[in-house]
Amino acid sequence: MIGRGSEWRRWEPHIHAPGTVLNNQFGGGTPWETYLTSLETVAPRIEAIAVTDYYLTDTYEEVRKHKAAGRLPDVQLIFPNVELRLDVAAKTGFVNVHLLVSPEEPNHVAELHRILQRLQFQAHGDTFNCTRADLISLGKKADASILDDRAALAHGATQFKVNFDQLRRVMRESDWAKANILIAVAGAAGDGTSGLRQAADATMRQEIEKFAHIIFSSSPAQREFWSGRKGVTLDQLKERYDGCKPCLHGSDAHDQRTVGQPVEERYSWIKGGLEFDALRQACIDPEGRAYVGTEPPRTAMPSQVISHVAIADANWAATPEIPLNPGLVAIIGARGSGKTALADVIAAGCDAITPTAWSASENISPSFLVRARQLLGNATATLTWGGGASVTRFLDGRDANGHLAFPRARYLSQQFVEELCSSAGVSDGLIAEIERVIFEAHPQDDRDGAIDFVELREFRTARFQQAREREAEAIADISDRIATEIEKEASAAGLALQVTQKTGQIKSYNEDLAKLVVKGTEAQANRHTQLGQAVQTLRGTIQAYGNQRRTFVALQDEVASTRATKAPELLRQAKERHLHSGLNQQQWDEFLLIYKGDVDKSLAGYVVWADQQIAALTGPAVPAGDPNTPLFPDTADLSKLTLNTLLAEMTRLEALVSADNIVRGQYSTLSQRIAQENTALQSLQARLTDAQGAAARRKELQSERDAAYGRVFQAIINEQAALADLYAPLMARLTASTGTLRKLGFSVRRVVDVAAWGTLAEEDLLDRRKAGPFQGRGALIALADTTLRPAWETGSAADVQAAMANFIAQYMRDLISQAPYGQNQQAEFRAWLKQFAHWLFATDHISVRYEIVYDGIDIRKLSPGTRGIVLLLLYLALDDVDDRPLIIDQPEENLDPKSVFEELVALFIAAKAKRQVIMVTHNANLVINTDADQIIVADAGPHPMGGLPPITYKAGGLENAEIRKAVCDILEGGEEAFQERARRLRVRLDR
Template identity: 65%
Template sequence: MITRGSEWHRWEPHIHAPGTLLNDQFKYGDWDGYLTLLEAATPRVEAIAVTDYYTTSLYEEVLSQKARGRLPGVALILPNIEVRLDVAAKSGFVNLHLLVDPHATDHLVEVRRFLARLQFPAYNDRFACTPEDLARLGRMADPAISDERAAFAHGATQFKVNFAQLKGVYVESAWAKANMLIGVAGGSGDGTSGLHQAADQTLRQEIEKFAHFIFTSSPAQREFWLGQRGLTAQELQARYDGCKPCMHGSDAHNLTTTAKPVGDRFSWIKGALTFDSLRQSCIDPACRTFVGPEPPKTAMPSQVVSQLVIEEADWAATKSIPINPGLVAIIGARGSGKTALADMIAAGCEALGDTAWRQDEDVSPSFLVRARPLIGDSKVRLQWGGGETTGGYLDGRDVDDAWSFPRARYLSQQFVEELCSARGASEGLVREIERVIFEAHANDDREGAVNFGQLCENRTERYRQARQREAEAIAAISDRIATEFEKDAIVTSLQSQAAGKETLIKGYTADLAKLVVKGTEAQANRHAELSAAVQTLTGCIAAFSAQRRTFVAMQDEVKNTRTAKAPEMLRQAIARHPSSGLNASQWDAFLLVYKGDVDRALTGYIAWADEQIASLTGQPVTVGDPTAALIASDADLTKLPLSLLKAEMGRLEKLISADTIVRNQYSALTQRIATENSALQKLRMQLVDAQGAAERRKALQQEREDAYGRLFTAVISEQHALEDLYAPLMTRLTAMSGTLRKLSVQVSRTADVASWASHAEDHLIDLRKSGPFMGRGTLAEVARTELQAAWEAGSAAEVQAAMASFIAKYTKDLLAHAPYAPADQTAFRKWSTQFARWLFGTDHLAVRYEILYDGTDIRKLSPGTRGIVLLLLYLALDDADDRPLIIDQPEENLDPKSVYDELVPLFMQARSKRQVIIVTHNANLVINTDADQIIVADASPSMGSGLPTFRYVAGGLEDADIRKQVCDILEGGAEAFQARARRLRVRLER
C-alpha cells in the first residue's frame, strides 16, 4: 500500500433515485437521465449513499447500473435507509438514516435482518419492517389499494419506528454496531430542530446523542456540533458523547435537484473512498467533514510537494512516494529510514543547509551527510503541486547556497540545536521571532520596510526626532534661564548705580543754579523746561533709532535665512527623511520662506523710522535777535522739533550770562546733566528689566518643565510605537491557550539612575563641599527614591511633576555644591547651563523590549526550552511562510501530556495553511492530530558495508493496515496498549 492518504472527496450522502418509495418526482424509469446527471455533476461526485425508505432496492439497482459501466467516476456506493420515528416534528416526523458499509460480509442480508426486527403495532397486529409487512400494513390502512407497490408505499407512510426499540435493536446487534452508522436530520421539518417544545428536550437530546452524524445545511448547526457555538467540545462530549460530523445531500426526489443541493452546500469527506472514512469522520468531525462549495483550503499547490522520486539508488526499494498536502507523519523503528526520507525531501527543496553539508560525516546527525560516501550518484526529484520539478544529487555536490532559496523550512535536530544552543546563538532565535513579528503585519502596514529593524525604525524615528527637538529646546531655555539668573544677580548693583546717578545729577543741577546771573532767573527756568523737553525728545529719537537699527539687522537676518539657514534646514530635513521619495522640485515646497513680503515691509519700516526721526529732529534753525524768543511762552514743548528746542536753549544761554566763560560753563553743565539723565534712564530700564528677571525665570522654568513633559511624551510615544509593533503578535498570543500564552513581549522604559548620578558627581558638583550631596552615591539614592519610578512607569505629567518636586526640594542644595561661585559670572553661567542640560537630560533613559517565555527572557532559557519556543513559533505564528515545514522529532523536548495539550492542536492548525511533514515516535502526533498521511519506514540490513535497503508504505488512518502498523510501532501493538491501560486502570471502550 502506498497512497497519498486522506484527501477531500465529494460525497452525496442523501440522494434518492427514480422509483423512490415516497414523493417520487422522477420521470418514470428515467435511469439514464438520472445517472447522466450524477456523472456530469460538478464538483465530481465520488461517493453516493442511495437513499430510500425502509428498503435497499434502489441501492441494488444503482449497483447493477455501475456493473454495466455507468458512474465510472464513483468509487463508493452505499445504502442509506431512511426510517421515520414515532416522534412528531414540526412538519411530519423525525427521520433517521442508516448508512451501511457496502463491503461488510452479506451486508444486504444483515440489513434485512436488522430491519425485520423493527416492528410497528397496529390493527391488533404487529408489522415488521419488511417489504411484505409494509405492503400488508398499507392494505390494512387502505383496503381500496390493490397494487402491491402502492400498498408498500402507503404502508411506508404509516410505519413509524419507536426510538427506544430502534436503539435496543442496534445495541443488541454486534453486526450493526460494526457496520452501520446512524444519522438524524437536523432541520426543523423532519429533524430534531422541530422538537422545540420543552417537553421534548430530553427526547431530542437522546436522539441526537444516539446519532453518529447530523444531516444539516445550517452553518450555525455545524458550528454547534463542532463545539464552536453554544457548547464546548468538552460539554458536547458530556452531553452528546462528543462532537458530530455534519453532512448535507441534495435529498433529490427529481432530476432538477439531483446532485444539486441548495446553495451549493456539498458534502466533503476527507479520506479514502471507503466506509472507514465515514467512520473516521465520526471520530474527527472537524478535520474530516465539511459542507460548502469546495473543500477547505490548505497550502497553495505551488507550495506543496506532491511526489518524491528517488533515482539511481539501489538502496531504495521504494522509488516513488506520493505525499499528502496536509499533515504527513513519518514513523518507523529506529534506523528504519525516517530521517533519511525527511533529509531527502529537504535536499530536494534545497533546505538541508550549507552548515549540514559542511559537517564531517562522522559527527553529523544528517543521514545524507553520514551516508555521503555510499550514496554515489543517487538523486532526488520532487514534483510540486503547481507542476514544477526540483531536485538534485543526494550527496550535495550540486548545492550552491549562494544562489539557492530553500523551498521548505527544515527543522532538523541539528538546526534546532544550533539555533537554540547555549553558546550565544539565542540571538538567532530572537531574529526569527522578530521576523515572524514583522511578517505578522500586513503589507500595507509595513511602510515600505523589508525587515523588522527597518519597520521598528520607521515606527519610532518620529518620536526620537521629537525627543531630540525637545532636548534642544530645553538646552536653549536653560541658556535663557542662566541669563535671567545673571540679571537677577545685578539688581542691587543697578539700584546702587541709579542712586549714584541721581545724586550726581542733583549736584550738577545745584551747580547749574549757581551760574545763573541775578535778574535772569526767568530765562534759567525757561532753559530748564526746554532742557527737560529736549531730554524727552532725545529719548524718543533714540528709541526710533534703535528700531531702525533693528530693522536693518532684520534685513541682514532675512538675507542670511534665505541664502544659508533655510537651505541648510531643508538639507537636514532631506537627510532625516531619506524614504520620502520626493524629488528635488517636490522638496523645494518644503523650503522655509517668509509668509509675507518682508523685504517690502522692512524697507517701509526703515523709511517710517527715518520719517519719525526727521520729524522729531526738525530742520536747522538760524538764531537772529537774541532778545527775540523763538518759541512762544505758552507753546506745547512736547510738539516742537529738537532743532528748535536746542536753538531756543542756545539763545537763552546767551541771555543768562554775558560772561563767555560762565555761559560756556552753563552750556557744558547743561549738556552733562542731559548725558547723566540719559544714562540714568538706561540704568532704570536695565533695573526694571533685571527686577522682572525673577518672574521671567519662573515662566521659563515652567516652559522648560513643559518641554521636559513633551520630551517624555515623545519617549512614551516611542514605547507605545513599539507596543503597537508587537500588537498583532500579542493579540494572537492572548487569544491562544496553553504553552503559547507563556510567550509574550514586554516593552518597557529603563532608567540608568547610576550613570545619570555619576555624570553629575564626576563633572558638575563638588562632592567635597558639605551638604546633603557630599560623598559619592548620595545623589543616586535620592534619584531612585524621587525620580526612578516616574521615569520608568509614569505618564508624561507624572514625570514632569516628579521633576518639579525634585527641583523644588534639591536645587538649592545642588547649587550649594557648585564648583564655581555665582560672582564668577562667566564660569558659573557655563556651569549652570551644563547643569540644567544634565538635570533635564534623557540620555540615561531607554525604551527596550524583551521576548519572554513564562516570564523569562528567552536569552536566559535552556536550549531545550528555546527549542519549544522555536516550535511554537513555526507552527502557530509564522503565517507569512507557506513553504512546507519539515520537522524531525518535534516531541523531543516535551513530555507526552504537553505533546497532547500543546503540539496536537498546533499541528492541526498548521496543516490548514501549509504542508507539514514530521518524523516522530509519538502516537499523539500521529493519531490525535488525525494525520492526513502516515508513511511507515522500514529497513532491511545491508549486505556488507553498503546502505540498508529502505522501504516505505503510506496511507491514511482510515486504512486498517496503516492503523495496525501505527499501533504496532507507536504503541507496541494492541496487546501492549491494552496491558498498559489495565495497569493504569484506564477503561477502554470499543
C-alpha cells in the same frame, strides 16, 4: 500503501436506485443505464455512495454487480443505507432513520439481514420480521386485493414501523452492529426529528437524536447547532445528545432527474480516504471532517502546496514516489527510520535549507542530507506543486541557495530552531522573526513604503528621536549658559569689593595729584581734571564703537563660513533624515539656509560706519601751539570736542601746573594712571552690574531648561506611543484570541538605567568623602531610585519636570557642596559646573524598549524550550501572510506530553486550515489530537557498509486501520491519545 490520506471527497450518503421499494420513479426501459451514466458524469464527481432502500439491500447489491462489471470507475466506496420508519409520528409521516453499514466484511449483507430480521412489527394478529418475505406477507394482509409480490412488498413497507426502543436494544445487543453500523436520522420537519414539535414529543426527539451518529440535514442552522456553535454549548451537546454530530445531505433521488443533484447544490463532503472508517472519523470530528456545501472547505492555495515528491538516482529511497496531502502531514517512525531524511528532502527541493545548515560540519549536523552528503551522489528531489509547477534540486546541496533561489517553504529544522532559540545571546534571530510577523500584520497601505520592520520603526519614530536630540542639544547649551550665570552670580561679592577698592585707590591718586599742583595754578589743575573726565567718557564711547567694529568683522567671517560649510552640511543632514521626501535637487535647494537680507552689504556698511564714528570722535592730530593760549574757550561743551583736541589741551595745562619738569612729569604720569584706573573701574562696575543681574537670568534660563527637559520626555513618550502603534494590529488579534495565544504579548516601556546615571556622577563629578546626603558609594543612586525613577519610567512630561524640579530644589545645594573643587578654583569649578549640568539633565540613561513577552516573561529570559513554543506560536498562529508550506522537525522537543497537548494541538489544527504543514514527530498527541490528514510511516532497513540503509515509506489517513495500528505501535501513548481525542471531541461510538 502510499496514499494522500484524508482529503475532501464528495460522498452521496442518501440516494435510491432503480427498483427502490417505495416511490420508484426511475422509469422503464433501461433505467439502470441512465442511472449509472448520471452517477458517472455528475459534477462534482462522487467517490462514495450509500445506496438507499427501505428495509432491504436489493438495490445496493445490484449497484455492486454493476461496479464489478466495470461501471462507476470513480466510485471507490459503495455501502448500504437501509431506511427505516420508526413508530414515531412526524409532521408529515413518521420519523425516518438510516442504517449506514460498513461493507468491509465480505458477509456484511448477511450480517445486516440478521440484524434486520430481529426488528418486528405486530399487526393483524401476527408478528412480522423485517425481511422480504414478511414485508410481502404484511402487504397482502393489509390489503387482500394485492396479489403481486412486488406491489405487496411496497405496501408492506408502508405499513411496517420499527419500534424505537426495540431498534435501540437490537443495536446495543449486537457487537457486530456496534462495530459496523452508523445510525443517521433525518433532521427535516417532514419525516425527521424536527417534526416532533409538541412538548410531549421533546423527550422522544432528544432520545432519537442522542441515539443517532449522523443527522441528515443540509440546513446551516442545524449544522451550527450540532457543532455546538449556536443554541447549545459543547458541554450541553455532550450531556443531552452524547456529543457533536456531523450533518450530511444526499440527493434522496427517486427519479433520474435528481440523481446526485441535491437541492441548492448542497453536496456532502467527507475528509478521509475512500473507506467506511472515514465516516466514523467524521462522527468523531464532525467539525473537521464533514461539510455540506457547493465546494469543500478551502485550505492552502494549490500553488502553495507540495503535491508530490520524487527522489531520483537514490538506491536507498525504496519508496521514491510520495504524494503529499495539502493539510497536515505527520511523518513518524522509529529512531533512525528516515523521518528527518524525508523532511530534509522536501526542504531541499524548496530551497528552504539555510546556507548555515548546508555549511555545518557533517559530524555534528542534525541534518540527514548534510551527514550523508558524501553518499548521496547525484541523487535529486523533484517537487511537484499543486499549481502544476515542478522543481528539481540535488540533495547534496550543490545547487542550493543560488542567486535566484527563494525559499518556497519555511523549514523549522532542529538546527534552525536551536539557532533562534538557543540560550546564548538574547535570541536576536527569534526577535527578528517576530518583528517580521509584526511588520507583515500591517496592511500594505499602512507600511509607509517600508520594506521591513526596522525601516517602518525608523519611519514612525525618527521625528521623535530627532526632536529628542534637538532638545538634548538645547539643554546642553542652556546648561552651559546657566553655569556661566552661576559663576557670575558667585563673583558679584568679589566684584563689589574690587569696585570699592578701586574707588578708594582713585581717590588716593586724586589726593596725590592735588599735592603736585603749584600754588596759583589751582584753576588750571581743576580744568585738567575736568578734561580728564571728558577724555575718559570719550574713550569709553570710542572703545564701544571699536567693539562693535570687531563684532561686525567677526560676523562677516561667520557669514562666509555658514555659506561655505554650515548651510550645505545642514541641508545634507536634512536630506539624509528625510530620504523618502521625493524632492529633486532643485526642490531641495529651496531648503538651503540663507540670510533674509543683504548681510554682506549691511556688515560692510556697519564697519565703515564704526570707522567713521571712531575717526570723528578721535579727530585729527592737534599740533603744539602757544602754551599760554587755550585751544578752546572755557565755556566750550567738552562732550562735543574730539579726543585729540582734549588730550592736546590737557598736555598744555600740565605744563602750566608746575614749572618744575620733574613735578610736571609726575603730574602727567599720575593723571594717566588715574585715567587708566577710572577705565578699569568702569569695567568692574559693568561686570558687577552684569553679575548682579545673573540671578534673574539664571532663573529664566532654568525655566527654559526645565521646559526643554519636558520636551525631551514628550519626545520619548511620543516615540513610545509610536512603537506601541506598531504592535496594534497584532495586539488586537492576541487580545481577541483564546488559549495559548493569549500568553503571547508585547509591551513598550521606558527603561531607565539609574545606576549608570548615578555612577557617572559618583565616580567623576562628586567627592563622596565629603559629608552630606551623597556621601559614600551608591547614596545618589539609591536616592534617585526613589525620587526620580518612577517619573522617568512611567510619568508624563509634566511629571518628569516636576520630579526633577523637586530634586533640584531639595538637593542642589548638597550636590554643589560635594564638588571636588572649591569655588575659589575658578577655572576648575567653571568646567565642573558645566559637566555637572550636562549630567544632571542628561537623558542618555533612558531608552524606549519594546519587549515580546510570553506568559508575562520577557522572551530574552525564557528557556530555550519555551522560546521554541513562541517560535511555533509565531509560525502556526500569527504568520498569516506567509502561506508557504511549513516543515517542522520535532516541534514537541523540550516539551512534556501535557504541554504538547495544551500548547500545540490547537495551533496545528488552526494552521492546517490555511497552509500545508509537514511535521516530523514522535508525539502521539500531535498526530492523533490534531487529526493529521496524512500519516507517513518511515522505516529503514539494515545499514550496509559504506552506504545508506534502504528507507521505505507508507502513507494514509487516520481512518485507515493499518495506519492507526502503526501510530499506536510507534508512538508512545498512541492508544491513550486516541482516547483523549474522543474525550476532547465528546463522542462515543460504542452505543
